Amino acid sequence: MNKLLYPKLAASNISKNRRTYFPYIITCIITVAVFYIVRSLSLNPGLRNIRGDRYVSEMMGLACWIVGIFALVFLFYTNSFLMKRRRREFGLFNILGMEKRHISKVVAFESLYIFLLSASVGTALGIALDKLMFLLITKAVEGDIVFGFFISPNAIMTTVILFAVIFFIVFLNSLRHIHISKPIELLKSGSVGEKEPKSKLLIAILGIICLFAGYYISISTKDIISAITFFFLAVILVIIGTYFIFTSGSIALLKLLRRNKKYYYKTSHFLSVSGMIYRMKQNAVGLANICVLSTAVLVMLSSTTALMAGEETALHNMYPYEINVQTSSKESLNSFSNDVQELIEGEGHKVEKKDTVCCLSVAAVCRGESFEVTKPGNFGDLNSLNNLVFLSLDEYNRLMGEGKTLNKNEILLYSGDDKYNYNTLSVFDKNYEIKEKLKNISDICNSPVVSSYTTRYIVLPDENELEYINKMQQEVYGDDASRLSYILGIDFNGSEEQKREIYAEALELTGNMHTDYVITNRTNGKDSLYPMIASFFFLGIFLGTLFIMATILIIYYKQISEGYEDKERYEIMQRVGVSNDEIKKSIHSQILTVFFLPIITAGVHTAFAFPIITRLLLMFNLSDTALSAVCTVICFAVFALFYAAIYLITARSYYKIVSK
Amino acid sequence: MPILEVKNLKKIYTTRFGGNRVLALSNVSFSVESGEYVAIMGESGSGKTTLLNIIAALDKPTEGEVFLDGKSLSKVKEKEISAFRRENLGFVFQDFNLLDNFSVKDNIFLPLVLSGKSYAEMNLYVQPLAEMLEISDLLDKFPYEISGGQKQRAAVARALITQPRLILADEPTGALDSRATDGLLKIFSKINNDGQTVLMVTHSVKAASHANRVMFIKDGEVYHQIYRGSSSDNEMYQKITDSLTIISTGGADDE
Numbered sequence: 002m003n004k005l006l007y008p009k010l011a012a013s014n015i016s017k018n019r020r021t022y023f024p025y026i027i028t029c030i031i032t033v034a035v036f037y038i039v040r041s042l043s044l045n046p047g048l049r050n051i052r053g054d055r056y057v058s059e060m061m062g063l064a065c066w067i068v069g070i071f072a073l074v075f076l077f078y079t080n081s082f083l084m085k086r087r088r089r090e091f092g093l094f095n096i097l098g099m100e101k102r103h104i105s106k107v108v109a110f111e112s113l114y115i116f117l118l119s120a121s122v123g124t125a126l127g128i129a130l131d132k133l134m135f136l137l138i139t140k141a142v143e144g145d146i147v148f149g150f151f152i153s154p155n156a157i158m159t160t161v162i163l164f165a166v167i168f169f170i171v172f173l174n175s176l177r178h179i180h181i182s183k184p185i186e187l188l189k190s191g192s193v194g195e196k197e198p199k200s201k202l203l204i205a206i207l208g209i210i211c212l213f214a215g216y217y218i219s220i221s222t223k224d225i226i227s228a229i230t231f232f233f234l235a236v237i238l239v240i241i242g243t244y245f246i247f248t249s250g251s252i253a254l255l256k257l258l259r260r261n262k263k264y265y266y267k268t269s270h271f272l273s274v275s276g277m278i279y280r281m282k283q284n285a286v287g288l289a290n291i292c293v294l295s296t297a298v299l300v301m302l303s304s305t306t307a308l309m310a311g312e313e314t315a316l317h318n319m320y321p322y323e324i325n326v327q328t329s330s331k332e333s334l335n336s337f338s339n340d341v342q343e344l345i346e347g348e349g350h351k352v353e354k355k356d357t358v359c360c361l362s363v364a365a366v367c368r369g370e371s372f373e374v375t376k377p378g379n380f381g382d383l384n385s386l387n388n389l390v391f392l393s394l395d396e397y398n399r400l401m402g403e404g405k406t407l408n409k410n411e412i413l414l415y416s417g418d419d420k421y422n423y424n425t426l427s428v429f430d431k432n433y434e435i436k437e438k439l440k441n442i443s444d445i446c447n448s449p450v451v452s453s454y455t456t457r458y459i460v461l462p463d464e465n466e467l468e469y470i471n472k473m474q475q476e477v478y479g480d481d482a483s484r485l486s487y488i489l490g491i492d493f494n495g496s497e498e499q500k501r502e503i504y505a506e507a508l509e510l511t512g513n514m515h516t517d518y519v520i521t522n523r524t525n526g527k528d529s530l531y532p533m534i535a536s537f538f539f540l541g542i543f544l545g546t547l548f549i550m551a552t553i554l555i556i557y558y559k560q561i562s563e564g565y566e567d568k569e570r571y572e573i574m575q576r577v578g579v580s581n582d583e584i585k586k587s588i589h590s591q592i593l594t595v596f597f598l599p600i601i602t603a604g605v606h607t608a609f610a611f612p613i614i615t616r617l618l619l620m621f622n623l624s625d626t627a628l629s630a631v632c633t634v635i636c637f638a639v640f641a642l643f644y645a646a647i648y649l650i651t652a653r654s655y656y657k658i659v660s661k
Numbered sequence: 662m663p664i665l666e667v668k669n670l671k672k673i674y675t676t677r678f679g680g681n682r683v684l685a686l687s688n689v690s691f692s693v694e695s696g697e698y699v700a701i702m703g704e705s706g707s708g709k710t711t712l713l714n715i716i717a718a719l720d721k722p723t724e725g726e727v728f729l730d731g732k733s734l735s736k737v738k739e740k741e742i743s744a745f746r747r748e749n750l751g752f753v754f755q756d757f758n759l760l761d762n763f764s765v766k767d768n769i770f771l772p773l774v775l776s777g778k779s780y781a782e783m784n785l786y787v788q789p790l791a792e793m794l795e796i797s798d799l800l801d802k803f804p805y806e807i808s809g810g811q812k813q814r815a816a817v818a819r820a821l822i823t824q825p826r827l828i829l830a831d832e833p834t835g836a837l838d839s840r841a842t843d844g845l846l847k848i849f850s851k852i853n854n855d856g857q858t859v860l861m862v863t864h865s866v867k868a869a870s871h872a873n874r875v876m877f878i879k880d881g882e883v884y885h886q887i888y889r890g891s892s893s894d895n896e897m898y899q900k901i902t903d904s905l906t907i908i909s910t911g912g913a914d915d916e
């Protein structure tokens with residue numbers, strides 16, 4: 002046989018199947034480009050050392066793995082779809098006298114072409130966008146801008162090798178498809194009548210249970226440790242629930258509608274309900290895929306944008322002042338405070354704000370209006386764990402510049418965002434009247450609590466009361482007891498560089514404190530917090546891009562394969578006397594339902610995921626729920642717009658096929 | 662007045678890219694009286710399906726007109742054409758054209774549902790029909806669960822349930838084995854005896870021999886017709902074979 006036959010045939014096959022292959026190739030190219038970018042960023046020396054931190058590099062290294070695995074799974078999946086569509090074509094080749102090994106050869110050439118095309122174009126695109134991404138990241142972490150292109154030969158190599166391996170595995174899968182096919186079957190495939198799907202009520206109910214269990218976890222989890230532990234459980238439950246409900250629940254519901262004769266035998270319902278049963282059987286898994294991917298995109302993007310948008314709040318929550326000191330001795334704090342102030346003013350800066358406080362922070366389990374202090378490990382339900390911060394009325398009045406008074410057994414309470422619905426509060430067997438619920442409290446009191454539990458500030462009438470509480474908690478906790486903390490916070494003006502220098506000098510002064518202490522400063526904290534948040538954000542963007550692309554492709558393929566199937570049904574209906582209008586109306590309503598079902602479900606999932614996500618964001622000290630809500634809504638709106646655009650485009654190719 | 666009148670039909674197909682023009686029908690005229698059973702025969706590509714599609718208003722003629730009950734199809738408004746087709750015509754196709762996603766019963770109900778009939782009323786219609794066609798037990802099955810002959814009987818039921826003026830059948834026996842063919846032909850004869858007008862396109866001499874009249878189409882024209890008169894099915898069969906021989910040899914002379 003002519004040597005050029007196979008390469009030529011392969012090329013013409015791709016161009017003949019361009020309706021399905023073109024999007025596939027685009028997908029390959031984008032996947033390659035994203036992988037290259039991520040890999041190159043992880044190697045980029047400009048990101049290696051942003052003031053000693055390697056978050057970005059390390060995070061991008063992690064992203065490499067995720068993108069690589071995603072690429073394998075996704076390209077494998079799409080290729081399987083393409084191969085199934087081409088069964089008939091292979092059958093025809095077979096009958097025309099080509100043996101399976103000849104077909105395999107042709108497919109080998111096809112794979113080679115697609116690999117070469119996507120590897121070269123993808124890498125080129127990656128190199129082009131790499132610089133842009135680098136600049137965006139450096140800007141986000143406020144690092145130093147490095148000019149000039151960074152082209153990593155190492156990244157190019159890794160990309161080419163990885164995708165060579167992936168395409169080879171995908172090619173092996175194509176061979177399997179060709180091998181298991183029988184020519185007769187091949188020619189007939191498609192014309193075999195479709196079976197009516199069985200409704201599996203049990204699975205549908207199981208799906209609903211899983212879904213609500215997942216939702217429940219998200220809503221009910223109050224503390225961060227449980228949030229981290231149960232987040233993945235909730236995700237898995239919701240995914241299982243989604244698949245079960247889409248595959249079985251939808252069909253069970255439709256069949257229920259069909260059983261209702263009065264409803265079912267109405268012109269409009271008759272065509273739609275039966276059409277939907279048929280469609281759901283074909284597409285339930287595809288729709289569930291779309292729904293899960295969309296949810297992933299939404300959750301990822303909304304949480305990372307919330308992080309990004311709230312990074313300043315997070316930083317201030319973590320470091321209420323530029324320099325924060327916490328120690329257990331009043332004297333050393335006072336002398337240190339004076340030393341630092343001298344230092345700052347000696348360097349020619351102005352102290353803008355300086356506060357000190359003495360308070361006691363104790364963990365307690367909240368049971369309605371009574372708080373139990375038990376040994377750690379006996380907390381039981383982490384959800385009801387609270388952080389109680391006690392301070393005396395004198396301290397409070399001094400800090401806030403107020404002149405409040407309290408009788409014995411009266412307290413003031415500040416609960417932050419959390420509501421406290423009772424008028425009394427009891428702790429250590431003492432019952433206090435709450436004289437007033439405070440609207441706010443000085444920043445300095447935030448310092449001892451980096452915890453993500455609900456924190457309540459309790460202002461006690463006098464020092465004796467504070468001493469009593471202190472003694473009681475020492476009895477319970479023994480060696481683990483907290484101590485009275487003396488806290489100092491100082492803000493001063495100056496550039497970031499100057500602030501770092503002063504901090505370094507202040508560190509030396511700590512040698513004079515002959516006691517234990519914790520000292521932090523905001524500028525250095527920012528240097529490690531921002532890159533971490535930025536790397537999460539960009540991870541979200543990269544994975545979001547890939548997932549969105551996967552969603553688009555699955556939707557597109559679904560529309561095309563439905564188009565070819567509906568075409569025949571459409572023709573039959575026309576002959577039997579269904580008017581074009583009626584057909585169009587029914588098709589339109591079905592497509593709309595099928596199309597928007599996943600995104601509406603994804604929206605509901607995201608809404609229910611919101612509580613647990615806000616808990617997880619507390620890990621980064623981001624407590625701004627309103628901001629997170631706004632970010633989520635915006636992400637959903639943008640995604641929905643995107644989705645509607647995909648709908649318009651793919652619906653067009655659908656109608657083209659159907660009405661040809 | 663004839664139930665169907667076809668006058669000087671001409672159909673030219675132009676391919677999408679303009680170039681090729683195919684003359685599928687050149688000049689076809691005939692009429693069908695109420696209660697007749699007419700078979701149309703002709704070689705492959707002679708334009709039979711085209712003719713049927715035009716009669717069914719699924720396609721438009723290039724020239725000429727079709728009258729159903731004296732009403733010209735070209736006068737029926739575009740919007741009403743589907744309803745018109747549904748109420749006046751019943752179709753039986755070679756490949757059954759049952760919809761996979763409907764049960765047999767729902768397939769039969771389809772035209773009635775479209776006309777807005779109630780479920781009770783539809784049930785009333787379907788019972789005697791299903792009994793006559795021997796598909797009473799199959800009503801709740803789905804198309805993929807029944808045989809070809811059974812599918813075709815279901816399709817006949819769908820065509821008859823609206824009590825159409827005219828049944829149009831395009832090679833209804835084409836996909837059936839000989840036993841199923843016999844069964845279907847018997848059904849056609851029976852409904853014709855009950856007064857139903859039938860127009861059937863077929864390649865099978867046996868199928869055509871059941872008809873009252875056979876029309877032969879060649880090169881887009883009605884070339885020849887034979888009437889049963891008082892002859893039996895067997896005599897009719899003989900007449901048709903003879904005519905086919907003459908036509909094919911005559912055809913050779915023409916070229």
Ligand SMILES: Nc1ncnc2c1ncn2[C@@H]1O[C@H](COP(=O)(O)OP(=O)(O)OP(=O)(O)O)[C@@H](O)[C@H]1O
Nearest residue numbers: 674675676683685704705706707708709710711712
């Ligand atoms: N949509 C179309 N576009 C162009 N040409 C067509 C179209 N449909 C049919 N033809 C041509 O018109 C002629 C008549 O076709 P038609 O299908 O009516 O034949 P037929 O008698 O039904 O044949 P068969 O017995 O094989 O079914 C053929 O030459 C065919 O190629």
Ligand SMILES: [Mg+2]
Nearest residue numbers: 709710711831
């Ligand atoms: Mg034909």
